[in-house]
Amino acid sequence: MAAPEHRTGERWEPTSEFGWTSKAYDLLEQDLLRAEVALVDGVVTTRVWGCCPRCAGRIDDRQVPTVVGDFTSPRGMADADAAEVLPPVVVVDVTCGCGAAHVDSPEGTTGCGVSFRVELVADSASGPGTP
Numbered sequence: 001m002a003a004p005e006h007r008t009g010e011r012w013e014p015t016s017e018f019g020w021t022s023k024a025y026d027l028l029e030q031d032l033l034r035a036e037v038a039l040v041d042g043v044v045t046t047r048v049w050g051c052c053p054r055c056a057g058r059i060d061d062r063q064v065p066t067v068v069g070d071f072t073s074p075r076g077m078a079d080a081d082a083a084e085v086l087p088p089v090v091v092v093d094v095t096c097g098c099g100a101a102h103v104d105s106p107e108g109t110t111g112c113g114v115s116f117r118v119e120l121v122a123d124s125a126s127g128p129g130t131p
């Protein structure tokens with residue numbers, strides 16, 4: 001599927017309406033947006049990349065989300081697979097970082113201003129499942 005064209009003419013707006021989170025979900029289903037979560041040295045790292053749900057620019061967002069919980073393996077469980085201590089879902093808020101200066105964007109700011117929420121399911125390495 002062809003990726004939509006980057007709408008750089010979209011006005012910059014610091015919006016986090018749920019509609020964008022919903023659109024991001026659609027893009028995830030279409031593989032136009034990807035989300036990945038990894039556990040590296042006991043630290044949960046997320047990456048969300050692909051098309052911005054608002055301006056369709058290319059974004060690549062990496063975060064180390066604050067996750068509540070203890071991710072160190074309990075003593076006596078040396079064989080525990082690191083993947084098993086991952087939380088089932090990690091939620092990250094992503095802000096557009098398409099790299100383009102949109103109309104009305106504050107000086108030095110790139111992206112269209114949209115923020116959206118992505119839920120990353122730790123154990124679905126093959127991508128988002130179908131509902």
Ligand SMILES: [Zn+2]
Pocket residue numbers: 052053054055056057096097098111112113114
């Ligand atoms: Zn954008």
Ligand SMILES: [Zn+2]
Pocket residue numbers: 006007008052055056057098099100102111112
């Ligand atoms: Zn953009």
